[in-house]
Amino acid sequence: MPATEKPTELRPFPLVLEIPVHWGDHDAFDHVNHTVPLRWFESARIAYLEESGMGHMMNGQGRGPIVASVTCHYRRQLRYPDTVKIGVRVASMRRSSMIMEQVAFSSQQGAIAVEGTAVIVIFDYRKQRPARIPQDMKSAMERYEKRPISIEPPLP
Amino acid sequence: MPATEKPTELRPFPLVLEIPVHWGDHDAFDHVNHTVPLRWFESARIAYLEESGMGHMMNGQGRGPIVASVTCHYRRQLRYPDTVKIGVRVASMRRSSMIMEQVAFSSQQGAIAVEGTAVIVIFDYRKQRPARIPQDMKSAMERYEKRPISIEPPLP
Amino acid sequence: MPATEKPTELRPFPLVLEIPVHWGDHDAFDHVNHTVPLRWFESARIAYLEESGMGHMMNGQGRGPIVASVTCHYRRQLRYPDTVKIGVRVASMRRSSMIMEQVAFSSQQGAIAVEGTAVIVIFDYRKQRPARIPQDMKSAMERYEKRPISIEPPLP
């Protein structure tokens, strides 16, 4: 998405993904079911990992992302037809995890409708345990974000 | 979609909808799960009903489409990242139903990957029974298709 | 579910729903996708509202539940075949909302695999705004929980 077309609310996000709302995303209350934005956010995170080059660094080493936790706030109901613009960024990181922030901007309503966070652990699927985020992956992330990523203290 | 950008395979379809493939559409065999194109086709049919004006004619009268049957053929495996172009058209109609044809064209592979049909009944949700397709709805369909729609004989 | 069959971890929950894990719930990392437990939790909340009689009190008045926010923690990977036991309870309430807690207990692993919370607002879908939780609904909830429900102070 050209920077000039980015709504102001999406400026902080290095990657913005456009996704059409489907009629089938509605539930019996006739709005988009609350689980659907979680799938949009997942798509945006995967795109982020690939675009930033981080995904490439994981491949072939048995490492990949795994979701440790999510939060999601629903500010506005979404309805078909609409196109959402999903913004995603890395907010901060720890030894083997990072906090990613995502928003869903409704083109119809001209406003952010949903926002969420996800704690993503870099996971060694062979050893079945978290893997340290190597320096080259952190560097790729910072190049992509065009800013330094703050390191959170270890969890108690 | 401008006609000039339409792949040849999509020329017969009055409506073409672009849908991004999501990473989460994959199943454990690491390709798009076979139920996902059915959702794409549903989205395309709903868009068809709205764009052709038929949806407008149903609203406020308690009538709506209901799926009586579907068929789907999977010619090629689909994988993320890709964008599918879904073509949809009405092939023929009966007293209260129509046969819709849909295809999913893979931009990555430059070929049709999935094709399917759906028998859609115009249903009176208040009376809970099929409703005759009125002449104005048939006319709207033919204007949208830019061709006459053949009438199938009644089912035995 | 008879109380005697309840795993200890599910004792605090007045309603426990058994749901089979489907093969198609897996994603490309070959475990249950992180959005699936959110659907399980939704099913359990709906069952709670119906079983407690609260759903009945909303019907016919245009009121219904709407999800304001969710959190979800993933402690263990889930895999097919398994049956999860979803526990759900109301933790506390405010003027027009309640905090519901849910857990997913893996029968295969004999442990809680996922836990989450949801802020559910009682919403007047006609007026499109939150509705006060009436006393009879609160009473139904307390009868069902067999304990008083604490009232949270208003949000600042």
Add this chain to the structure above:
Amino acid sequence: MPATEKPTELRPFPLVLEIPVHWGDHDAFDHVNHTVPLRWFESARIAYLEESGMGHMMNGQGRGPIVASVTCHYRRQLRYPDTVKIGVRVASMRRSSMIMEQVAFSSQQGAIAVEGTAVIVIFDYRKQRPARIPQDMKSAMERYEKRPISIEPPLP
């Protein structure tokens, strides 16, 4: 499921899987969305492959099932709450494929609500092409079905 509890309509099926209908399976027409039974059928087919021992014979050889085509007929609308009983059987086979038949029996309505077929190809995921169904797999299938499986002539 003990044979004595099997509804008559499910007698022809060696495997019957019980699946609860979820509230979230509803779409905006307030009945179960037509794509949902396709997921149920997939679950039942996977269970069939495992229970019959066929799945075990594929593992470790890079072979697995792939869906070539499906058909599905919707006879009755399904609504939450309900439990569907999914029956599945192999109807016939070819060199490297089999036709599986599935039905969804509604416990609430006491009748078959949906029926479908699937052409499943045994696929060599390493070589990316169909694999001949070996004799031991056919034998496992016939033991499980307790009847000989007819062989269809090759497709023209």
